[in-house]
Amino acid sequence: MNAYRWTDLREGMSHTFEVELTAQMMSAFEALSGDVNPLHADNEFARKAGFPGVVAFGLLTSSFYSQLAGVYLPGRFCLLQGIDVDFVNPAFVGDKLSVTGTIAYLNEAFHRAEIKATIHNGAGQLISKAKIRAGVHERE
Amino acid sequence: MADILAQLEPIFRDVLDDPKLHLTRESNAQNVDGWDSLAHINLVSAAEQEFGVRFALGELEELKNVGEMVDLIERKLARA
Numbered sequence: 001m002n003a004y005r006w007t008d009l010r011e012g013m014s015h016t017f018e019v020e021l022t023a024q025m026m027s028a029f030e031a032l033s034g035d036v037n038p039l040h041a042d043n044e045f046a047r048k049a050g051f052p053g054v055v056a057f058g059l060l061t062s063s064f065y066s067q068l069a070g071v072y073l074p075g076r077f078c079l080l081q082g083i084d085v086d087f088v089n090p091a092f093v094g095d096k097l098s099v100t101g102t103i104a105y106l107n108e109a110f111h112r113a114e115i116k117a118t119i120h121n122g123a124g125q126l127i128s129k130a131k132i133r134a135g136v137h138e139r140e
Numbered sequence: 141m142a143d144i145l146a147q148l149e150p151i152f153r154d155v156l157d158d159p160k161l162h163l164t165r166e167s168n169a170q171n172v173d174g175w176d177s178l179a180h181i182n183l184v185s186a187a188e189q190e191f192g193v194r195f196a197l198g199e200l201e202e203l204k205n206v207g208e209m210v211d212l213i214e215r216k217l218a219r220a
Contacts, residue, residue, distance in 0.1 A: 081178060105189060109197040110181045133182070 002075030006111045006136045014102040015072040019064055021056055021095045029060040056091040061127060065117055068101045069134045074113060079135040081112065088126045096122040101132065111136045144191075144210045151190055152206075155182045165207025191217065 002015070030036060038045040039055050046054045062085050070078045091097065101117035115132040149163040156174040169175040175183070187209070188194055193216040203209050 081181070105185065107181070107185045107188065109184060109195050109200055112181060112185065114185065133185075 002072050003077065004074040004136070005077060006074075006138070009074060009103060009106055009113055009136065011103050011106055013073065014100065015068065016098060016100040017068070017072065018096060018098050019067075021061070021091055021093055021097060023093050025060060026054065026056065026093060029057050029063075033057070033059065051090060051092075053092055056093065056095070058085075058087040058128070061091050061097065061119055062087075062130065064097065064099045064119060065101075065130050065132055068099050068117060069115065069132050073101050073103065073115060074134060074136050077136050077138070079137050080132070081135050082133040083130050085128055085130040087128050089121075089128075091119075091121060091127045095127075097127065098122075104131075111138075144213050145206070147190060148187065148206065148210065151186045152183060155179055155186055163206055165210065166205055168205040187213065193217065193220070 026040060030041060035057060039049060039051075040046075040057055041054060043053050046052075062083070065083055065085065066080065069080055098120045099117070100120075101115040103113050104116045105114040106112075107114075112133060112135050115134060117130045117132055119127040119129075121127055145163060145165065149161070152163050152167075152172075153159050153161045156172065156179060158174065161172070169180065184195060184200060191213050193213060195212070199212060203212065
């Protein structure tokens with residue numbers, strides 16, 4: 001885990017990590033969210049809808065933006081204030097996702113970072129893009 | 141000055157999710173729906189990026205309404 005303080009941060013700072021989307025994540029997210037839509041659980045239903053298999057929950061893949069901010073950039077002292085996210089392409093179980101964030105803007109008055117972030121699959125296809133608003137608190 | 145107010149209006153409409161919002165110099169957090177503390181941070185951040193200026197916390201705490209924000213932006217742009 002990174003532990004950047006406000007004064008450590010600079011516009012242009014970036015972090016990338018990779019994560020594989022698993023069936024276990026899908027079932028855990030279904031239980032957590034209560035979203036039992038068959039597009040995310042029934043391969044036959046998903047194929048009839050035109051997909052090669054069940055489609056990953058958009059909010060499951062987007063949860064990696066929480067990891068990006070809360071663990072890496074800025075990390076330990078993050079207080080997530082908001083995320084705007086667009087789901088550009090579907091993700092599937094087995095995809096190896098690359099999550100990247102870059103600090104686009106720092107607000108000195110309120111100690112808030114705006115991070116432009118993306119998730120790509122192993123083929124380099126854009127899965128989602130996001131603007132993350134993260135405060136940086138000072139207390140341990 | 142009118143131009144700055146006119147440039148701020150779409151920012152406020154977007155941040156406060158109110159496409160019909162009419163912004164005046166007298167607008168403030170008490171008379172504009174949805175202008176809460178988090179919206180305030182969003183408004184200030186958007187204004188800084190729109191005008192290419194930076195506000196100090198002390199400057200922001202002294203502002204009583206949008207008109208004073210317009211005046212502050214105008215002073216900063218004049219010094220730039």
